Amino acid sequence: MIRILIADDEPLLRAGISTILSAAEDITVVAEAGSGAEAIDLAVRERPDVVLLDLRMPGMGGLAAIPRLREVAPGARVIVLTTFDEDYNIATALEAGASGFLLKRSAAEELLRGIRTVHNGxxxxSPSVTGRVVGMITTTDRAxxxxxxxxxxxxxxREQDVLWLLGEGLSNADIGARLRMREASIKTYVSRxxxxxxxxxxxxxxxLVRDAGPAQRPGNRA
Incomplete structure (x- = not known):
């Protein structure tokens, strides 16, 4: 069972998400929070597997809460909930340790898929904005x-082969297919x-792959 903590300052949105998730046999909502600070306290107590975290909340917002959540509940994976058009701190959120993000207008099927994907490592x-996110992550800092x-x-x-493909957004299964390796082996390589x-x-x-710039692709080394 995937244990979920929902953190958003809009009660109606929390209720809607909770209703959607309660219909899934493999997901249960263990707590709801209206601020980043409350989310941190509840994460310590409830030990959720996944935290659905809004970036814009009164007091401590989601952006400030992410690194604290990583500290107090290292086993929990964070999915950012965003309207995106307003949230230009998404790259910072990802760098802080978020495992993904979803638009608040996402369909129920996408919400469930995102949770299960992140829970699996x-x-x-969100596919509809992946290109825009990648464009925001560019860097020109030489150091x-x-x-x-x-x-x-x-x-x-071989670890670099896996990393380059991971950088393209491929799942463990897709990386394994590309490199002709078992998915379990890819999971071990990723962890290492x-x-x-x-x-x-x-x-x-x-x-990190994006920061490093163009790299030699798998199977094309001299």
Whole structure:
């Protein structure tokens, strides 16, 4: 059973999401919060698997809450809920450790798919805005680029193969198919390379790939 904490300052929205999730046999809502601070307190007590977190809340907003949630409930994965047109801090949220984001106007099916995907260890970015998110994550900072390259250089060639494909947004199953490897093996590689890179999740690793710039693609090394 996937345990969910919903954090949003709009009671009607929380109620609507809770109703949708309660209809799923593999999901249960364990708590609801109206602010980032309340979400942190409830995460400590309830130990949710996934936190649905609004970025814009009174007092402590979602953006400030993400790193604290990572500290107090490291096993919980965070999905940002956003209207997107207003929330230009999405790249910062992803870098802080969010495992994905969904638009508040997303269909129920997409909400459930996003939760299950993130719970399984993959990243979920709402398909309708993925391109815009990628465009926001660009960097021209030379020091940051060099640091990313140095970190990636620590990986084995096969770990780098997995990382490049992870950076394209592929799931473990898709990476395995591309590299002709078992999905379980890919999961092991992802876990190992995240540790080597010091990344909290797949999104942070993907951002690191973006920072490093163009790279040699899998299967094309000299």
């Amino acid at each position: 993959d990243t979920y970015l 940051r680029r060099e640091k990313a390259k140095q970190l990636i250089a620590r990986l084995t060639p 390379l995240l540790g080597k890179l010091g990344c909290a999740n797949r999104v942070q690793a993907a951002l």
